[in-house]
């Protein structure tokens with residue numbers, strides 16, 4: 001089941017975050033994302049367990065930005081990532097967004113494949129985007 005995240009989910013979300021990224025977002029940053037954009041912070045839950053999350057924000061009332069997504073390593077490859085992105089894109093559309101955007105490490109094949117599968121295209125590459133110097137791709141998708 002995909003549902004909106006709640007503050008009491010944050011501990012589990014943060015555990016998944018730590019298992020998923022070389023440089024995880026701090027817990028308080030995830031908390032702020034939930035506070036400022038609760039509509040766009042979703043979790044995948046099964047039998048009371050959080051298996052993944054996605055967080056987005058909107059810009060200028062036109063663009064929905066995917067800030068972060070992670071699925072528990074033990075539950076990857078089962079379509080949860082796809083469900084989370086699709087659910088967030090629906091929320092963006094319901095709220096009038098015309099476009100979705102995200103940044104992804106150029107080495108992150110799994111995520112790039114996921115986004116391509118869901119209709120995102122690589123718009124450009126930004127040099128030195130991450131603190132460790134890796135470039136990112138900016139990927140976008142028109143929403144209609």
Ligand SMILES: CC(C)(COP(=O)(O)OP(=O)(O)OC[C@H]1O[C@@H](n2cnc3c(N)ncnc32)[C@H](O)[C@@H]1OP(=O)(O)O)[C@@H](O)C(=O)NCCC(=O)NCCS
Pocket residue numbers: 020021068069070071072075076077078079080081082083103104105108109110111113114115117
């Ligand atoms: C990226 C991530 C969210 C994908 O979640 P997931 O639930 O495993 O993805 P899904 O099972 O929905 O897979 C959807 C598609 O993504 C692609 N994909 C997923 N894992 C992949 C892998 N290891 N290698 C290549 N492609 C992969 C495939 O195209 C897949 O479609 P298919 O199953 O029909 O082949 C997950 O790997 C993750 O949490 N990674 C660490 C955090 C991260 O990098 N987040 C993205 C930051 S921009």
